[in-house]
Amino acid sequence: MSEPAPQTLRADVLIVGAGMAGATLALALKSGGLEPILIDRAPLSDQWTETFDGRASAIAFSAFRQWRTLGLAAELEPHAQRIEQIMVTDGRAPGAASRKTASPFVLRFDSAEIADRVEGEPLGYLLENRRIRVALAKGVKAAGVQVLAPATIQKVDFQDGGVTLTLADGRRLTAPLAIAADGRNSFLRKTAGIGVVGWTYGQTGVVATVDLEQPHQGVAHEHFLPSGPFAILPLTENRASLVWTESDTSAKALMAASPEAFQSYLDRRFGDFVGAATAQPGRFIYPLALDLAERMTAPRLALIGDAAHAVHPIAGQGLNLGLKDIAALAEVLVDAMRLGEDLGSPIVLERYARWRRFDNVMLAAATDGFTRLFSNDNPLVRAARGAGMGVVNAIGPARRFFMQEAGGAVGDLPRLLRGEAL
Numbered sequence: 001m002s003e004p005a006p007q008t009l010r011a012d013v014l015i016v017g018a019g020m021a022g023a024t025l026a027l028a029l030k031s032g033g034l035e036p037i038l039i040d041r042a043p044l045s046d047q048w049t050e051t052f053d054g055r056a057s058a059i060a061f062s063a064f065r066q067w068r069t070l071g072l073a074a075e076l077e078p079h080a081q082r083i084e085q086i087m088v089t090d091g092r093a094p095g096a097a098s099r100k101t102a103s104p105f106v107l108r109f110d111s112a113e114i115a116d117r118v119e120g121e122p123l124g125y126l127l128e129n130r131r132i133r134v135a136l137a138k139g140v141k142a143a144g145v146q147v148l149a150p151a152t153i154q155k156v157d158f159q160d161g162g163v164t165l166t167l168a169d170g171r172r173l174t175a176p177l178a179i180a181a182d183g184r185n186s187f188l189r190k191t192a193g194i195g196v197v198g199w200t201y202g203q204t205g206v207v208a209t210v211d212l213e214q215p216h217q218g219v220a221h222e223h224f225l226p227s228g229p230f231a232i233l234p235l236t237e238n239r240a241s242l243v244w245t246e247s248d249t250s251a252k253a254l255m256a257a258s259p260e261a262f263q264s265y266l267d268r269r270f271g272d273f274v275g276a277a278t279a280q281p282g283r284f285i286y287p288l289a290l291d292l293a294e295r296m297t298a299p300r301l302a303l304i305g306d307a308a309h310a311v312h313p314i315a316g317q318g319l320n321l322g323l324k325d326i327a328a329l330a331e332v333l334v335d336a337m338r339l340g341e342d343l344g345s346p347i348v349l350e351r352y353a354r355w356r357r358f359d360n361v362m363l364a365a366a367t368d369g370f371t372r373l374f375s376n377d378n379p380l381v382r383a384a385r386g387a388g389m390g391v392v393n394a395i396g397p398a399r400r401f402f403m404q405e406a407g408g409a410v411g412d413l414p415r416l417l418r419g420e421a422l
């Protein structure tokens with residue numbers, strides 16, 4: 001008896017990587033009438049476990065509009081903490097910004113200052129990644145997106161007319177276009193021969209969640225120390241997510257510390273300016289590096305999310321950049337489909353690359369610059385950055401510009417980031 005022919009599945013777009021970027025793109029494309037297939041090497045349910053990803057993400061208000069437009073509001077809003085203020089301080093002791101005395105080493109952003117322009121939206125929202133992943137998985141299922149996970153890609157063929165992925169079980173997937181949403185070490189990016197520019201920082205982010213004694217009132221604190229930034233990010237239920245950046249060696253020591261020792265390090269680092277903070281069980285570490293792809297596209301391929309740009313979390317912009325990629329790419333592809341164009345043609349891909357290239361490179365460069373400028377204890381550098389912060393803090397329009405920029409509401413906004421359906 002002859003072997004049955006291997007199954008071939010056809011789609012409009014093959015999305016490799018069902019992390020937060022890949023799953024959002026699948027939903028966006030489906031909402032615009034395209035048929036994507038979403039592929040991941042691991043089952044989606046792995047992403048919801050308590051031990052998979054302990055981080056919370058600061059999500060710009062425009063990026064949150066996209067999720068709302070894609071139907072995720074009911075699932076996300078109960079867990080979304082509004083960020084009403086951001087306090088940035090520079091120095092050795094946390095909390096300088098909350099004291100009454102004016103200091104040049106302080107920057108204070110308040111959502112009230114831009115309320116007229118953004119219809120009362122906050123500066124952004126803080127959401128635990130686990131909640132985002134669950135909401136996306138439910139959304140993908142409800143929308144009827146075809147998901148293949150776990151699936152192992154054995155072979156990738158980029159041809160003139162399309163792309164074919166062969167899975168380890170023999171199935172073949174074909175489409176006019178593939179998307180690399182497979183993260184910082186993107187296999188698809190490497191297969192297409194796209195290089196990266198980047199380096200490691202010798203810093204590791206230690207992430208933990210704490211219960212706060214005093215109400216946080218939606219204030220996010222970013223405190224710059226020579227070892228790297230120490231961020232206290234407000235969560236619902238009066239909790240906070242800490243991103244505690246240390247040298248790789250010190251971060252390993254923090255991870256290895258007993259709960260009691262970790263709590264006592266934490267007490268010393270926190271001081272008393274936001275009251276007592278009690279660490280919840282569970283600590284996570286993330287080595288920090290910059291990886292910027294040399295190109296956003298290749299024949300029959302587009303890159304989104306960390307596959308295109310993995311940046312230091314100093315400004316909480318990594319996923320936000322990915323969400324901007326998605327809004328732009330989904331709009332380009334849905335419009336191309338409506339015009340009857342080939343979705344993977346160079347002319348269509350160039351529209352996407354042109355829209356996103358500048359913003360991605362500028363933000364990666366700015367993030368890298370901030371990291372170097374602020375992870376530095378040289379007295380001259382400290383004085384210069386303190387003066388710079390003082391100037392921005394004193395000038396209302398400058399502060400408002402930074403808030404609009406951080407909110408992702410600057411430039412040529414795709415429809416989804418304006419809160420409009422495709």
Ligand SMILES: Cc1cc2nc3c(=O)[nH]c(=O)nc-3n(C[C@H](O)[C@H](O)[C@H](O)COP(=O)(O)OP(=O)(O)OC[C@H]3O[C@@H](n4cnc5c(N)ncnc54)[C@H](O)[C@@H]3O)c2cc1C
Pocket residue numbers: 016017018019020021022039040041042055056057058059151153181182183184186187188205207243286304305306307313316317318319320321322
């Ligand atoms: C400490 C820290 C704090 C951060 N805080 C913020 C913040 O506040 N705000 C913000 O905007 N960003 C933040 N970020 C950045 C943000 O977390 C990332 O940008 C985001 O998680 C990237 O998502 P992604 O879907 O592009 O990639 P990933 O999360 O890496 O997902 C990639 C997916 O691809 C799959 N995959 C990989 N290889 C293959 C393969 N060969 N075949 C099939 N599937 C594959 C993986 O299983 C995974 O599901 C932070 C980052 C760190 C480290």
